[in-house]
Amino acid sequence: MKTRLFTGACLALAIAATATPTSRAAVSVIGGGLASDCYQAVEFRRVSPQKSLEICNMALSYESLSRRNRAATYVNRGILHMREARFDRALTDFERSLGLEPALLEAKVNLGAALYNLSRFEEALAALNEGVGAEDVNARATGFYNRGLTHERLGDLQSAYWDYRTALDTNPAFTDAARQLERFTVVERQG
Known part of the structure; x- marks a missing residue:
């Protein structure tokens, strides 16, 4: 019987500890307006983080948005908070998004990243287990990557x-x- 043995470099866990989950799972918004501008600011980084945050805040405060677009805008604003290491604020935005659209798996990927950065690894793993089912290829890949970091932190x-x-x-x-x-x-051995 063959088994596979996985070994990391001597500093595998130390290196993983310095790697941080990514928040690449921006959610597109249907239609124009500030919510669309918020998405573009997050996705393409053409304006400063502060200006991007202002755009997202205005979209959430002043635009009449569908549930899905409001949920997407919370995800996008949460990503901005993640980039600025404001993990508690990011977590709040991802939770608000999921309160509106529980099936928005991009929000689960980002929720997992926020929880990881708050050292809540078991909760991060639970969120990422759902997030890896996202339809968007980048969100799904990010979910698997973030889940890999989480598994490493948990010793698996x-x-x-x-x-x-x-x-x-x-x-x-x-x-x-x-x-x-x-x-x-990866080492295969007999026995």
């Missing part, structure tokens, strides 16, 4: 390896996942 190197592998298979251009995989050696 084998699951971490497979999540990084799946993230890279899902999005072959995902260099963060490729870097994580470089740290692993």
Whole structure:
């Protein structure tokens, strides 16, 4: 019987501890207006983080948005908070989004990232287990990558390896996942 043995570099857990989950799962908004501008500010980073936040705040305060667009705008504003290391605020926005649209899996991916950064690893894992089912390829790949980081923090190197592998298979251009995989050696042994 063959078994696979997964080993990381000596500093695998230390390196993983310095890696942070990404918030790449911006959610598009249907139609124009400030909510669409908020999405574009998050996705394309053409304006400063402060200006992006102002746009998202105005969209949430002044525009009449559908439930889905309001939920998407909360996700997008939460991503801005994540980028500025305001993890509690990001968490609040992702939770608000899910309160409006519980099936918005991009919000679950980002919720998992916020929980990870708040050292709430078990909760992060639960959110990411759902988030990896996102239809959007980038969101799904990010979910697997973030779940890999979470598995590593929880000491499950084998699951971490497979999540990084799946993230890279899902999005072959995902260099963060490729870097994580470089740290692993897979050894097959008999017995």
